[in-house]
Amino acid sequence: MNGLGNQIIVVDMRGRADRVTPAAAIAINGTEGTRFDQIMAIHDPRTPGTANYIEIINSDGSRAQACGNGMRCVVQVLTAEQGAQRFTFETVAGLLFGEAQADGMITVDMGTPKLAWYDIPLAEEFADTRKIELQIGPIDAPVLHSPSVASMGNPHATFWVADDVWSYALERFGPMLENHPIFPERANISLAQVVAPDKIILRTWERGAGLTEACGTAACAAVVNGARTRRTARAATVTVPGGDLHVAWRDDDHVVLTGPAEREWTGTLDPATGAWVRDEVAA
Numbered sequence: 299m300n301g302l303g304n305q306i307i308v309v310d311m312r313g314r315a316d317r318v319t320p321a322a323a324i325a326i327n328g329t330e331g332t333r334f335d336q337i338m339a340i341h342d343p344r345t346p347g348t349a350n351y352i353e354i355i356n357s358d359g360s361r362a363q364a365c366g367n368g369m370r371c372v373v374q375v376l377t378a379e380q381g382a383q384r385f386t387f388e389t390v391a392g393l394l395f396g397e398a399q400a401d402g403m404i405t406v407d408m409g410t411p412k413l414a415w416y417d418i419p420l421a422e423e424f425a426d427t428r429k430i431e432l433q434i435g436p437i438d439a440p441v442l443h444s445p446s447v448a449s450m451g452n453p454h455a456t457f458w459v460a461d462d463v464w465s466y467a468l469e470r471f472g473p474m475l476e477n478h479p480i481f482p483e484r485a486n487i488s489l490a491q492v493v494a495p496d497k498i499i500l501r502t503w504e505r506g507a508g509l510t511e512a513c514g515t516a517a518c519a520a521v522v523n524g525a526r527t528r529r530t531a532r533a534a535t536v537t538v539p540g541g542d543l544h545v546a547w548r549d550d551d552h553v554v555l556t557g558p559a560e561r562e563w564t565g566t567l568d569p570a571t572g573a574w575v576r577d578e579v580a581a
């Protein structure tokens with residue numbers, strides 16, 4: 299599937315106790331035709347009142363705590379299967395709610411942002427995470443500096459840029475910043491250009507996945523960070539390379555993400571090895 303070009307593999311792990319292994323993820327990503335950004339594994343529920351437990355695996359085999367585009371894909375699969383429109387899911391980061399809208403768009407409630415330095419987490423204390431000391435490039439003329447940081451379950455750094463987000467070599471700076479010692483659990487790195495209080499252009503280097511066409515949690519973090527630095531309103535359209543996402547940071551502190559999800563093809567996967575076969579499509 300894809301969520302605005304964010305490549306997502308939804309794996310049905312219901313009714314079984316095993317997990318998608320890091321080795322399987324790496325093998326699947328190493329095969330032409332199945333390169334992906336995240337795997338969303340749908341497991342049986344662990345907590346009463348939830349529909350499913352969802353595990354999220356990056357293409358390097360590492361686990362992620364949150365994935366906004368992937369959650370929309372999960373909602374679309376389950377809506378198509380069950381007809382239900384609303385779901386409560388559990389992830390390692392807590393409960394999430396998803397809803398299929400009448401127009402085909404899908405909304406996910408990504409929960410509340412965490413803004414304290416130890417929750418993101420950062421390696422050292424910063425009283426104010428709206429602007430932390432971190433820069434890249436020449437000391438007296440940094441190319442990128444002073445990001446706002448936030449956790450949407452997963453760690454994000456939003457670098458505010460005045461110029462076109464495409465004018466920065468994110469493929470070069472992304473890996474350095476993702477692995478910077480200030481981020482003990484690494485981080486997703488975004489470049490954000492605010493073009494109006496309700497419009498942000500965003501490019502993201504994802505932790506464990508690299509450059510992607512879209513990153514839902516990064517869009518959420520950008521609006522949270524935009525609003526708390528008075529750069530944006532609490533609701534904005536976030537234009538990512540794959541298209542537009544809508545984010546609202548509600549008054550109850552929950553961040554709600556709306557966008558499309560698209561099914562591409564189906565097949566059968568061995569979650570231990572990553573071996574897969576594509577379903578035959580009837581002519």
Ligand SMILES: N[C@H](CCC[C@H](N)C(=O)O)C(=O)O
Nearest residue numbers: 362365366367452513514515
């Ligand atoms: N593509 C995802 C984010 C994946 C995050 C992952 N790269 C990490 O935190 O390790 C999204 O739509 O929110």
